[in-house]
Amino acid sequence: MKKIYNPKQEEWAEILRRPTKTIEDIEATVSEVFNEVKQKGDDAVQKYTSLFDGVSLESNLVSSEEIKLAKESVSEELKAAIALAKSNITTFHKAQKTDRIRVETTSGVSCWQEKRPIEKIGLYIPGGTAPLFSTILMLAVPAEIAGCKEVVLCTPPDKEGKVNPAILYTAALCGVDKIYKVGGIQAIAAMTFGTESISKVYKIFGPGNQFVTVAKQLATRHNVAIDMPAGPSELLVVADETAKAAYVASDLLSQAEHGVDSQVVLVSTAKDFLEEVTEEIESQIQLLPRMEIAQKAIENSRFVYFENRQEALALINEYGPEHFIVVTADEDFYVNGITNAGSVFIGDYTPESAGDYASGTNHTLPTNGYAKQYSGVNLDSFMKSMTFQKISKEGIQKIGPSIELMAEAEGLAAHKNAVSLRLKDLK
Incomplete structure (x- = not known):
């Protein structure tokens, strides 16, 4: 030191x-993998799994038999520890729920905000030198509380084509049933574009090495959101x-x-x-x-x-x-x-x-100085805030003239006309 x-x-x-590389140092490799996965789907995923993880797989999907064996191989002591952690994580994240916020901004103008879950999410779980099954709890638990409809989990296989039993056990415990033996750049690319076997998602969560971090950032160029740049x-x-x-x-x-x-x-x-x-x-x-x-x-x-x-x-x-x-x-x-x-x-x-x-x-947190502008993962990370409004006859008469004046000042005649027509009918 x-x-x-x-x-x-x-x-x-x-x-x-x-002590990290810059994006420019590794973006070429990430882009190459992304382009091939986009064009060739599962074939490209299997190619890079063989290249990067040193194993050839007939199927990326973890079978129900593998999950059953994993459940049997995890010790009762570890299961109890995972259960305790899951309970505390559930308690903390359930407490983050918020009610609908409704207000009448002007008489006759009612506005409110509600939160709705992101429908399709992808979880990336590192499994190399340290199989981070705890990260599944940190991501799948709030996803379930939020009400996300589809959860896809990708984690790299070992040299024998297997996934650590604790990862499979924890995923099953959290209700995740789409588990794929795919790691690294190719996993992020598969969840970004979708392949024959892996669904395209709307937002990707999870930590990883520098290649995974850059891959997640590249995913944002293809209409996929990410939790944060977590390296x-x-x-x-x-x-x-x-x-x-x-x-x-x-x-x-x-x-x-x-x-x-x-x-x-x-x-x-x-x-x-x-x-x-x-x-x-x-x-x-x-x-x-x-x-x-x-x-x-x-x-x-x-x-x-x-x-x-x-x-x-x-x-x-x-x-x-x-x-x-x-x-x-x-x-x-x-x-x-x-x-x-x-x-x-x-x-x-x-x-x-x-x-x-x-x-x-939650332990999924911003690194590399991103704590200056990013929050760690929380319940809201799996949800979207949507606003609603309903305006009565009285309401449009109260705010309509202001809308007309503002629209005219911006040179947007159609905006003004949308209000003017209604006000004319109410005279």
């Missing part, structure tokens, strides 16, 4: 630069001398083990604390099965010291972390002052892992 002390503001951009995972911890170095190190490593392109940042107003955390990381990392991955991610980490908390907070807001942990004596200063973060975790006993799995909040 790199330690930086009291950096000047003009140095922040370089200090906080993410490699990242975490920023702000801590002072009151924090436990072992806890902070464990949180940093929990994100570092996601992938070699993950990034973790520690900001502190206690200089000696940086050394304490460094020692803890060096000790704890030796015990991790994914030590090699975590080690490479730690190389991209930044430990930043500031003499005062105001500068620390300014740098944090400039970074806009996906995950933000606050463990300081003056936690309210950071909690009230943070404006750019995907999800915030407060105190010694709130590890980021809790949000990843079972506390109830």
Whole structure:
């Protein structure tokens, strides 16, 4: 990790630069796959599954027999853990429901807003070095609460053409019955255009590597919405001398083990604390099965010291972390002052892992600085707000003259006439 002390503001951009490739670096590959899937459908999907995942499949669709076997192979202990997480996620997202908003803006002019579900959604679930079955809960549960009619799930197969049992079990538990063994760019392309076996969807959700992130962004050029540009995972911890170095190190490593392109940042107003955390990381990392991955991610980490908390907070807001942990004596200063973060975790006993799995909040969050303008996934992500209005005779007489004047001022005679005809009939 790199330690930086009291950096000047003009140095922040370089200090906080993410270890990711630019879109230009990989867009050519993504575009090539997209074009071929659009033209050749399932044949192209199978070609790229063989090329990228190293396996040839007769069918992309997961069979009912595979789902049955998955249910039998998942331990009862894990099933109970998944059930607990699902219950908490359901509770939190059900609480986000809102009623119809109705108002009479002028006497005789009634306007209201209602939310309706997006009919067809696609879920992308990473399944490579870490099979993220927890992401299914984060996406399928609110989709069900919202009332989405069709849910398509794509996840990459392993070298034997199989999908991790926990992924299949969790998908079935959440009522997802269209599960395909397709990963990476070709999965996003298939859900964007539709193939002989995979339905075209209206919106795509789910995290992934940099290729998946660019593929999702490319999908938006083809009338498909996405949840957000969600790329490699990242975490920023702000801590002072009151924090436990072992806890902070464990949180940093929990994100570092996601992938070699993950990034973790520690900001502190206690200089000696940086050394304490460094020692803890060096000790704890030796015990991790994914030590090699975590080690490479730690190389991209930044430990930043500031003499005062105001500068620390300014740098944090400039970074806009996906995950933000606050463990300081003056936690309210950071909690009230943070404006750019995907999800915030407060105190010694709130590890980021809790949000990843079972506390109830959603873990599909904006990365790469997009927390400055994007929200994390929530119930509204699966819905559209529609407005309605009904105007009575009294109402059109009250607002009609204003409409006529405004339409005429904009040079839109037909707009004016649509009102004038009605007002004439009411005289």
